[in-house]
Amino acid sequence: MIVRAKLLPSFILGLFLIFGAPLMPSAFNEVVGVQAAQAQTVSRISVTGNQRVDDSTVISFLAVRQGQRATSQLIDESIDSLYQSGLFSSVKVYMSGNTLNVAVSENPIISSVLFEGNQKFSDAQLSDMVNLSSRGVYTEAALEQDIRSIELAYDQAGFDNATVTARSDVQDSARVKVTFVINEGDRAGIAAIRFTGNNSIGDGQLRAAIKTRESHLLSFLFRDDVYDEDKLNVDRELIRLYYANRGYPDAQVLSAVADFDAERNAYFINFTIDEGERYEFGQINIETSISGLNPDSLTGAVRTQEGRRYSLSKLQKSAAEMSKDAANMGYSFAEVRPRIDRNIENKTFNVTYLVDEGARLYVERINVYGNTRTRDFVIRREFEFAEGDPFNRTFLAAGREALMGLGFFSTVNVSVDQGSASDKVIVNVVVEEKSTGNYALGANYSPDGGVGGELSLTERNFLGRGQDLRISIGATQGTRTYDFSFTEPRFMGLKISAGVDAYQRQVDEGKYYNYGTQSTGFQLRVGAPIVDNLQANAFVGVDQTTYQDGTDGSPPDAPTYITGFGGSATKAFVGYNLTYTDVDNARSPSEGFAINVSQQYVGVDFNLLKSEVKGSYYMPILPDAGVIGSLKGQAGIINELGGGYVNPTETFVAGPSLIRGFASRGLGPQGANNALGITEYLAVSAEVEFPIPVLPESYGLKGAVWADAAYLGHNSIDPALIVDGIGVQTRTSVGASVIWDSPFGPLRGDFAHVIDKDTADQTQVFALTISTLF
Numbered sequence: 001m002i003v004r005a006k007l008l009p010s011f012i013l014g015l016f017l018i019f020g021a022p023l024m025p026s027a028f029n030e031v032v033g034v035q036a037a038q039a040q041t042v043s044r045i046s047v048t049g050n051q052r053v054d055d056s057t058v059i060s061f062l063a064v065r066q067g068q069r070a071t072s073q074l075i076d077e078s079i080d081s082l083y084q085s086g087l088f089s090s091v092k093v094y095m096s097g098n099t100l101n102v103a104v105s106e107n108p109i110i111s112s113v114l115f116e117g118n119q120k121f122s123d124a125q126l127s128d129m130v131n132l133s134s135r136g137v138y139t140e141a142a143l144e145q146d147i148r149s150i151e152l153a154y155d156q157a158g159f160d161n162a163t164v165t166a167r168s169d170v171q172d173s174a175r176v177k178v179t180f181v182i183n184e185g186d187r188a189g190i191a192a193i194r195f196t197g198n199n200s201i202g203d204g205q206l207r208a209a210i211k212t213r214e215s216h217l218l219s220f221l222f223r224d225d226v227y228d229e230d231k232l233n234v235d236r237e238l239i240r241l242y243y244a245n246r247g248y249p250d251a252q253v254l255s256a257v258a259d260f261d262a263e264r265n266a267y268f269i270n271f272t273i274d275e276g277e278r279y280e281f282g283q284i285n286i287e288t289s290i291s292g293l294n295p296d297s298l299t300g301a302v303r304t305q306e307g308r309r310y311s312l313s314k315l316q317k318s319a320a321e322m323s324k325d326a327a328n329m330g331y332s333f334a335e336v337r338p339r340i341d342r343n344i345e346n347k348t349f350n351v352t353y354l355v356d357e358g359a360r361l362y363v364e365r366i367n368v369y370g371n372t373r374t375r376d377f378v379i380r381r382e383f384e385f386a387e388g389d390p391f392n393r394t395f396l397a398a399g400r401e402a403l404m405g406l407g408f409f410s411t412v413n414v415s416v417d418q419g420s421a422s423d424k425v426i427v428n429v430v431v432e433e434k435s436t437g438n439y440a441l442g443a444n445y446s447p448d449g450g451v452g453g454e455l456s457l458t459e460r461n462f463l464g465r466g467q468d469l470r471i472s473i474g475a476t477q478g479t480r481t482y483d484f485s486f487t488e489p490r491f492m493g494l495k496i497s498a499g500v501d502a503y504q505r506q507v508d509e510g511k512y513y514n515y516g517t518q519s520t521g522f523q524l525r526v527g528a529p530i531v532d533n534l535q536a537n538a539f540v541g542v543d544q545t546t547y548q549d550g551t552d553g554s555p556p557d558a559p560t561y562i563t564g565f566g567g568s569a570t571k572a573f574v575g576y577n578l579t580y581t582d583v584d585n586a587r588s589p590s591e592g593f594a595i596n597v598s599q600q601y602v603g604v605d606f607n608l609l610k611s612e613v614k615g616s617y618y619m620p621i622l623p624d625a626g627v628i629g630s631l632k633g634q635a636g637i638i639n640e641l642g643g644g645y646v647n648p649t650e651t652f653v654a655g656p657s658l659i660r661g662f663a664s665r666g667l668g669p670q671g672a673n674n675a676l677g678i679t680e681y682l683a684v685s686a687e688v689e690f691p692i693p694v695l696p697e698s699y700g701l702k703g704a705v706w707a708d709a710a711y712l713g714h715n716s717i718d719p720a721l722i723v724d725g726i727g728v729q730t731r732t733s734v735g736a737s738v739i740w741d742s743p744f745g746p747l748r749g750d751f752a753h754v755i756d757k758d759t760a761d762q763t764q765v766f767a768l769t770i771s772t773l774f
Helices: 001-023 027-037 055-060 072-084 121-128 140-156 203-209 231-245 297-299 312-328 375-382 394-405
Strands: 046-048 088-096 099-106 108-115 161-172 174-181 191-197 251-259 268-275 280-286 335-344 348-357 364-367 410-417 422-433 437-446 448-463 467-476 480-487 497-507 516-531 534-548 568-583 592-604 610-620 627-640 680-693 702-715 730-742 745-756 768-770
Touching: 046 055, 072 088, 072 099, 108 121, 121 140, 140 161, 140 174, 191 203, 203 231, 231 251, 231 268, 231 312, 280 297, 297 312, 297 348, 297 480, 312 335, 312 394, 312 437, 335 394, 364 375, 394 410, 394 422, 568 610
Parallel strands: 046 099, 108 174, 191 268, 280 348, 364 422
Antiparallel strands: 088 099, 161 174, 251 268, 335 348, 410 422, 437 448, 448 467, 467 480, 480 497, 497 516, 516 534, 534 568, 568 592, 592 610, 610 627, 627 680, 680 702, 702 730, 730 745, 745 768
16 A cells, blocks of 8 residues: 555656647647746846936846846746836836846826815825825826825815816926816715704704714804714714713614715714613722722712712723822822622612722833924823833823823824833833914904904924913004913923013003003913812012003093002012812813912002902703803902002902993992992802704804892092992892804803993993803
């Protein structure tokens, strides 16, 4: 058997030679002949057809060299290499005797790249999108790729009907002029965003939670109604999280479908939702396995409360804050895991926060990538650890959020790799920078000056060091302002901000005062966090104000408290403010509270102490319907430390920021043609904010009803100066507002009806202001 197995291949080969070879002599001889020819040794290489590319460059792409045997495989590799160079439109490589012949036809050179029909994108923007360029090599493959790149850019900008063609004109010297012809068509918008299955949360709230927006009156400006499939996938997750933070942990977005209506050139988007059951938090406990760590010391970080609706974000934030608190107490490796026990019958989640000691890992190295402008130290300082410190994943996540909060980067990704030892890790930070500077020429509005204009230069990452620089020139009717501001967010490497402000402000004689002013001054300021959510700021500065009387052609008639300065007044001031903020969203709060306390001493030509406190409290009234309630209060007093009267130039300005329905400087005691202001006040306001059902949520408009009340005091003002406005010390008003969450900030128009007022008060039915926490 073994002998037979060994003889079998020889037996088959013999049969093939006897019977098979005579049957196909021509084919056999051809194969053998080709192999023999291609296997010849190359004694010479001949290059033909090349005009711009020299012979040595062509030969450098070949896989076979002089003195080598030219096999079919090496010839095929040579042909592929020449094509991949992009220099040639056709290539032929073959052996003739001992000579390797290379015949090529060169691709033409591009003389220019032009664009026609483009309005959405400039020529410079389109040039950055294409690979073809002047003096580059022209290929059909590159041309087709560039056409697809331009079409993709238009598609992402919402121009679904845009078409791109190319025209190639051969010129002298075999050069080609390439022209991309673009037909942009009409931009496709989003006609409607609908939701199915959302029985507990309204369409308007869900539209506000996602990134995709319906077309609206300002879509041509903000371009926020562009359909994007990737954005739609993000919206699905945003809807799920919106439900998960409002008591629905099992909510799912079953589908997100975008239907295109060619007649309307718009998309109709529908989200199908399965809400699941609503849950609340049950019992909340903390357990720890770390010796010496008292669980009660971590209760201040717990944001989940029994009886409150389930919230994934509060659960995650509680765990993160507890881990940070434990690390700050010296337990650097503490990890917190929420254990959740679901009670289906009672629809509650009992939560136990398990505090354990994690793996003892240390930061070996922090690598930073992608920052071409921002200095490394600006990125590194946002992490609570440095190289050699204990590694904590909570601090890692917090560092990423801090980097995004700087506004310097469009994306920030962090990852962790194994270090040189089992207890060491390498942290990789990859950032993508975005523009941080801008020149702006815009309009502004203030209750005092009305509509005005401003030219400003702002750089939020000056010299890549994270510093903030702003220079601006502004003007309204009767006022001119010049401002300079510089801030170093980490003074001397500490978590202390330091800055300087300088200004000059000119105010002409007008309806409020019968004299003009020119103020020049500067201030130095520092700020530092005290504890979580509590920020302290201190400032010191100098101001000199020159008073100009009779500049409008009228005889000098300034009051005695102005003429007594002898033409100008100098003041030095020093003060501080403390701000505690614990709201869910500083721009549009719906839950939480904020408090600000400030004091300022004013000296030299004055001797005053100004004290103010302001607070806001927000609470959801109908959270599923987006109805939010708020209470605001503020109080202030000025004390003349020398025992005399407060000069009216340093009093509080009473106006719509204190109580709505009154003009700026339109309430309180009045002098001869001058508002005297007030020296003490107490004001409260109650408001209910709600979505406007008849308007699309994408407009960013909400409604509100409110009531204001205030007490005004003037006991520290010289009675001899008061002509009118002391009959009533209380003011009340009610009204309604329209609030617009604009790109410039939350603007609001307040329609007011005044209930209590003084005979000298100046009222106004409507006022346009900017919403703030205080």
